[in-house]
Amino acid sequence: MSVVVTGATGHLGRLVVESLLERGYPAADITATGRSTDKLADLAERGVTVRHADFEDRASLREAFEGADAVLLVSGSELGKRVEQHRNAIEAAKEAGVGHLVYTSAPRASDTTLILAPEHKATEEILAASGLSHTILRNGWYNENFEQVLEQAREHGALIGSAGEGRTASAARRDLAEAAAVVLTDPAPHAGAVYELSGDTAWTREELAGYVSELLGREIVYRDLSHEEHEAVLTGAGLDAGTAGFVVGLDRNTRDGELSATSGTLTKLIGRPTTPVAETLRLLA
Known part of the structure; x- marks a missing residue:
């Protein structure tokens, strides 16, 4: 089963790729994407497929997602731009025939006063309307x-x-990356789930x-x-x-x-204390 991880040049995306590899997931079935593929050269040396993908360029996303069974959409870092960027990624995933999309959201995104939540709430709504099989990981604060x-x-x-x-x-960021890797490895049991992590x-x-x-x-x-x-x-x-x-x-x-x-869901997913x-x-x- 082929898996694509967006934002692999960032902290979380990189750790998700590392976690997949540590879990024994075949490197040949993992695609790491980012704006600058030079930053992913070491992953390519380990057998991971590396592709350029830019949230502002839907064509690049569609090409990067082609043939993927599962895609991890790591939320973008550009506040104020994320809704449209995420829309591009979701639409590209649908066009590419992606089987399952996993999105990293924010705590209680649909019902909170958290200052970061509105863009995540909007993305969750776009994802729900897309018809794609999906899982939402509402990541809490990083240590x-x-x-x-x-x-x-x-x-x-x-x-x-x-x-x-x-x-x-x-x-720890690594805890949340490991949870994403767990879901990506076997998405079916997590389809439709919204996890507060x-x-x-x-x-x-x-x-x-x-x-x-x-x-x-x-x-x-x-x-x-x-x-x-x-x-x-x-x-x-x-x-x-x-x-x-x-x-x-x-x-x-x-x-x-x-x-x-403290829902305990993260510990259940990764099988160890946070x-x-x-x-x-x-x-x-």
């Missing part, structure tokens, strides 16, 4: 998203934010500061600010207003509990 807290802690001895006592049920443990920012304290060997505290104070600190540090507002919006979502759910954020940070430290 790796908090790598910057290590530098913040080293420089300032504290973490700042406006998430309050809100909890984040994060998991999150870590086994939901932690607060104060607890995160405790993990970082242990890693750095000195006390790191979490300073919780109002959203207005947080935005002012960020813009004062040089962030533009749009980016600062986005960061604060994510903390507001966290405070409101939008990232706290990776704690402290373990990921230890590897990044």
Whole structure:
């Protein structure tokens, strides 16, 4: 069965390809796509088929998807452009006769105030209307998203934010990549499923500061600010207003509990516990 992974030049897509190979999936049955195939040269050397594909170019997507039994559509990274880019990919998959499409979405995309959700909700609706057999993986927060807290802690001895006592049920990117590989390997049992994927443990920012304290060997505290104070600190540090507002919006979502759910579905899919954020940070430290 042939499998195509989009965005294989990015972190998640690359890890999905690696997970497929680790699971013994034949390299000859895997196609890795990206805008720059040069970045995939090492995969080609391992027997993986490499093809150019650009979300802005539906013809390139159709060609890349030709003959695929399953396609993983890793959501794009260009905010504001993703709905049309994803539409291109879904329509190309249908035109190419793809048997099953797997899409990486966002937590509770159809019913949430999460600032990132609208484009994912729209994509899910396009996918549902397409008639394609599909699975939706609503990926929660990555542990790796908090790598910057290590530098913040080293420089300032504290973490700042406006998430309050809100909890984040994060998991390692590799955990979520492995879940995608599981579904791609045998899509039939997952057809029509919408999986909420999150870590086994939901932690607060104060607890995160405790993990970082242990890693750095000195006390790191979490300073919780109002959203207005947080935005002012960020813009004062040089962030533009749009980016600062986005960061604060994510903390507001966290405070409101939008990232706290621990469904256990990810652990069931991959057959092992998810990776704690402290373990990921230890590897990044």
